[in-house]
Amino acid sequence: xxxxxxxxxxxxEELLARFARAHERLPDAExxxxxxxxxxxxxxxxxxxxxxxxxxxGILAAWIMPSVLESTAAVVRSVAExxxxxxxxxxxxxxxxxxxxxxxxxxLRAGALRRG
Amino acid sequence: xxxxxxxxxxxxxxEISIVLLAINGDDAAYGELVxxxxxxxxxxxxxxxxxxxxxxxxxxxxxxxxxxxxRGLKSPxxxxxxxxKLAVNFWLQHARSSPQELPLGEDLRVEHxxxxxxxxxxxxxxxAQLPRDVRLCIVLAYSEGMSHGEISRLTAMPLGTVKSHIxxxxxxxxxxxxxxxxxxxx
Numbered sequence: 001x002x003x004x005x006x007x008x009x010x011x012x013e014e015l016l017a018r019f020a021r022a023h024e025r026l027p028d029a030e031x032x033x034x035x036x037x038x039x040x041x042x043x044x045x046x047x048x049x050x051x052x053x054x055x056x057x058g059i060l061a062a063w064i065m066p067s068v069l070e071s072t073a074a075v076v077r078s079v080a081e082x083x084x085x086x087x088x089x090x091x092x093x094x095x096x097x098x099x100x101x102x103x104x105x106x107x108l109r110a111g112a113l114r115r116g
Numbered sequence: 117x118x119x120x121x122x123x124x125x126x127x128x129x130x131e132i133s134i135v136l137l138a139i140n141g142d143d144a145a146y147g148e149l150v151x152x153x154x155x156x157x158x159x160x161x162x163x164x165x166x167x168x169x170x171x172x173x174x175x176x177x178x179x180x181x182x183x184x185x186x187r188g189l190k191s192p193x194x195x196x197x198x199x200x201k202l203a204v205n206f207w208l209q210h211a212r213s214s215p216q217e218l219p220l221g222e223d224l225r226v227e228h229x230x231x232x233x234x235x236x237x238x239x240x241x242x243x244a245q246l247p248r249d250v251r252l253c254i255v256l257a258y259s260e261g262m263s264h265g266e267i268s269r270l271t272a273m274p275l276g277t278v279k280s281h282i283x284x285x286x287x288x289x290x291x292x293x294x295x296x297x298x299x300x301x302x
């Protein structure tokens with residue numbers, strides 16, 4: 001069986017025939033068996049990589065979480081001290097509408113509203 | 117679960133549906149794609165490498181890589197071309213790590229070949245005497261039926277270079293096959 005199905009450029013007919021004749025039907029049993037073993041190895045490797053990744057992320061999260069929480073609390077305290085009127089703005093109808101628009105924009109940028 | 121499908125059902129299914137299943141993580145579907153495509157990919161790599169064992173190794177790498185990255189395939193109809201590109205990339209990677217081959221015009225002259233080789237020379241042996249990029253263009257054009265434009269896109273070579281490689285490579289190939297007394301090419 002030849003794979004030649006389309007030829008839009010000028011080609012040497014004799015070479016084309018020579019290539020078509022060289023296209024062999026190859027035995028596939030051994031190849032498939034070896035490939036399945038390769039896929040199995042790749043699958044195991046991928047599982048191990050995921051496990052290692054989860055462990056590393058967990059350790060990192062546990063390590064940096066206290067400082068992240070501390071910094072967040074400091075920022076919140078600072079905002080509350082310097083701009084106490086923001087809470088009134090956020091719960092007003094205008095603030096609510098602006099928050100919705102910002103949220104919509106974030107979802108759009110993240111591609112969460114795309115189809116498929 | 118499609119893994120329990122009988123072989124007949126797989127054989128009758130159209131390739132786009134199978135590719136879609138494979139994209140969605142169905143390993144049995146990917147197995148069917150391998151069954152359908154392994155012959156073409158192995159033949160392509162045999163033409164490029166002239167070494168059946170190396171060709172099969174590269175084909176294995178191609179299919180494993182394909183299995184790992186098929187989720188990224190945008191169009192199921194492009195599967196065959198995508199797989200071929202993976203195979204060509206694996207071969208290029210391998211060829212780049214091997215010693216540089218002879219440039220076109222300085223390849224082995226017929227009179228330098230031994231008598232034993234000259235009688236046994238086949239298409240693959242003649243191809244092996246072409247420089248890497250020329251061989252790639254010739255194989256993609258003659259064995260895979262790709263147009264010059266498609267080859268240019270797949271290999272990232274300028275169209276003019278592809279045309280020149282094919283013209284000069286065809287002439288050299290004809291010459292080699294003639295000189296070695298190949299009965300099929302006159």
